[in-house]
C-alpha cells in the first residue's frame with residue numbers, strides 16, 4: 001500500500017479543561033477523499049487548524065509526505081504543499097481572477113528576483129495561472145474582478161490558487177456551505193476529479209456530498225474519532241448512528 005500523504009498521530013489539543021482534540025489518529029492516502037464529519041463543536045475546525053499550523057497541538061505528531069511538520073508554521077507548511085482552501089480572506093476581491101492566481105504562482109516561485117518585471121506581462125506567471133484557471137473551469141472568467149464572481153466561482157478560484165501554489169494535499173473546510181443545489185453538484189463532480197491531483201481531507205456538513213464523494217469517512221464526536229471506514233461501514237455503524245447520523249439516513 002502507498003504511504004499516507006498526511007499522517008496524524010495521537011493529536012491532543014486542550015482549551016483549558018476542554019479536550020477539543022482527544023488523541024486523534026487519522027491518515028490521508030494518495031488519490032482519496034477522506035471526509036471528517038461530526039456534530040457541531042466536535043472539534044473538526046480545531047483539527048484543521050492544527051494541520052495547517054494555526055493552532056499548536058499539546059501533544060502528538062503531524063507528518064506530511066513522510067516529514068514531521070508538527071513544529072512548522074503555516075507558511076512553511078504551505079510551501080511544502082499543504083493547501084488549505086476556502087479561506088475567502090486570502091483572495092483580493094479588487095483584483096481579477098487571473099491576477100489572484102498569478103500572485104499564487106509568484107509566491108510559489110519566490111518573488112525576490114522579479115521585482116523589476118511588471119507582473120501582468122510575465123509569461124512565466126500568466127501561463128501557469130491560466131492553466132490552473134482552465135483546470136477548474138474558470139478560464140472564461142479570468143479577467144473579471146473577483147468581486148463579480150459568483151460564490152461557486154470563488155470556490156473554484158480558491159482551488160485554482162491552491163493548484164498554483166503546488167498543493168500536494170487539500171484541506172477543504174465546508175466547501176459546500178452557502179451553495180445552491182446546482183453549485184454543490186458542480187463542485188461535487190469537480191472534487192471527485194481533483195482528488196487525483198492531490199488527496200483531500202474534507203470537512204463537510206452536507207451528507208449527500210459526503211456520501212457521494214468520500215472514499216473513507218472518520219466520525220469525530222467530542223474530540224474523539226469514534227469510527228473510520230467506507231461510506232457503507234459508517235452508515236451501518238451503530239455508534240455513529242446514535243451519536244450523529246440518526247436523522248441523515
Ligand SMILES: Nc1ncnc2c1ncn2[C@@H]1O[C@H](COP(=O)(O)OP(=O)(O)OP(=O)(O)O)[C@@H](O)[C@H]1O
Pocket residue numbers: 015018020038039040041042043044045046047
Ligand atoms: N479558541 C478556542 N478557545 C476555547 N475553546 C475553543 C476554541 N476553539 C474551539 N473551542 C471549543 O472547542 C470545541 C471544538 O470546536 P470546533 O470549532 O473545533 O468544532 P467543529 O466540529 O468545527 O464545530 P462546527 O461544526 O460547529 O464548526 C468546542 O467546544 C469549542 O467551543
